[in-house]
Amino acid sequence: MTISTPSWDKNRFKLKDTQVSMKAVVTLANGGYEMLSYQDVAIPTPNDDEVLVQVLAAGVNNTEINTRLGWYSSKVTEGTEALGSNDAEQENAASESDGGWNEETPFPFVQGTDCCGRIVSVGANIDANRINERVLIRCSIRNEGWNSPENIWMASDFDGAFAQFVKIAASEVFAVESDWTDAELGTIPCAYGTAENMIHRADVSAGDTVLVAGASGGVGSAVVQLAKRRGAIVTAIVGANKVEEAAILGADRIVTRGTDLVEALGEKSMDVVIDNVAGETFGQMTQVLKRGGRYASSGAIAGPIVSLDMRNLYLKDLTLIGCTGWDEPIFPNLISYIERGEIKPLLAKTFPLQDIAQAQQEFTEKKHVGKFVLIPPALTDEQKTLFELSDD
Template sequence: MKAVVTTGNGGYDKLDYRDVPVPTPSAGEVLVQVLAAGVNNTEINTRLGWYSSKVTQGTENLTSNEDEMSDAAETADGGWNDATPFPFIQGTDCCGRVIAVGEGIDSALIGQRILIRSCIRSNGWDSLENIWMASDFDGAFAQFVNIAASEVFPVDCDWSDAELGTIPCAYGTAENMIHRAGVDQNSHVLVAGASGGVGSAVVQLCKRRGAKVTAIAGKSKIEQVNALGADTVIERNDSVLSILGEKSVDVVIDNVAGDAFPEMTEVLKRGGRYASSGAIAGPMVNLDMRTMYLKDLTLIGCTAWDEPVFPNLIGYIERGEIKPLLAKSFPLSEIEQAQREFTEKHHVGKFVLLPPAMTEQQKSHF
């Protein structure tokens, strides 16, 4: 099969589009033909080694700092769970079709179009320990992927494969933060980075719950973020504190961080909740501990998805309660171009990679 193999920490030269063996499902697994695979920050971050404790910059600056990239590669702690299993296949998002099942799995799954839950609670729902497809084992930047049958969710809708490919990582991450932060119809939520894949999902999912949403976006993207349902959009370079004032929002959902972090805690009301699953503008922030404890704030780190998150998303899709935000599709072979455009951040929503269709020889095998 065709696949993109990431060979190590580094630049685009580490993305190798080549032939690799088709995996065989073990007991409890299914083999999925990948129909569409979304592009996310996490794949780029993992390739660059950004999760290493040696890295202190935002992701947009890391590619120009070869020293930090080198340090991350040498310490081998640049993945979500320390070492990344190079060489391996990335691709955290997958819309696909089940084409084979392993021992103990009902063959009725074969032929069903599915989404893969890429975050696996490896020790059960009572533990926050987790592993991720495309960070800890091979993912969806390929024609086929193996996955535990428990992580496969059939979906019945009229969306295209590419549209479904926008959902798993971004919307799962967004719904998890919203769920953990207890967003409801009485919440005023501030969303940083609202034009990105996760941010645009947060806006939609908060509005679905009836919340008031104030979004932050670049000037050129304000109109598109308004169209997602945001009640107010603040231009990215403006002072949130000056516009909203102190103690003005119940929840902040922020995957940007960096220099803007202190204002995020200032605008939170007493007892407010701050949730994050990323830090694209920089992981090192200034926190005034007095602001945190005097205002009784709750800071919520979100990586492990909670049990209701993915079933919720499937229901939202099937009931027409959310819509996909597909910015652009690329052939899988053009992954370098897709990631280059992705890092330029001129788009709103998600980029998706489309693997080649099955060959006649592959079809005869299945």
């Protein structure tokens, strides 16, 4: 099955006189928090193979901030935090059309990569019995099928979940049976999917020694849990003020950020490195890998430009694995882990959707452990009537 990237009408947010509206955060263009516009927009209508989901909780991720800032542009050389305060690099990124994941970012659009919600409407080809399912949305879509590495992402290539409703291909919407809260489920899709994908591609197995950079963040904390679930021996790198939390997550050993990794761990001490930090420590990561070691990454929050001693790569037979598009087992695996109680959510804080700028500001300070989640406003009477919803 192939899923085409939507071709958006830039006027799709405009309301007709009699149309029922929804609240959404529309990202207007590359730039600062002033580009986040909380406004009334038209509720999207699902196509024949889509469903409409009421958003109950939407997690906050680095990627939404990166996309708004234009961090994926080749003009950018610094980490996310540095870019946020570097006007010159922001202007350089905004002047290019390569600041998104794939094609030019489709401004104006609604971001929001994580979604816990419930189905309120279905397209003509979808079983109406799916209405009222509590669901998680797979945000990484292999749009040309599982035999192709091509992928598109909700909230990077088309509208996402920073709104009261989002429409999406029904194939990407998974029912979940769990006693977790909506906010707890809202921590899962992007961070845990990204983490499981890296662990899956790096073939982490019982007894493997695994080094996790940025282990207190959303993805890093998920990696710790998911690697431990497979029986790995996990060393976590965290800030000095987050050592206790890393221990609670189950890390076998904890190294504080800024420590010389070669001195602390020894050369050829790790089977696998899972690294979403990159920056200046990248070289040390390759030094601590054993011969035949695997390095997996899906991010570079400390900076995308790194230095690699090629001798470490070829003399030690290392494998470097880039991980963006998720493989087929990833999301079904996560749903099963949740339903069997094999992982736990790490919810740091919730914010009303309208306070997205405050949430992203606090997020970039990196003082928290786990995930921030945005909660959209309760449905209006008009919205409930439109979808024949009760207050249950």
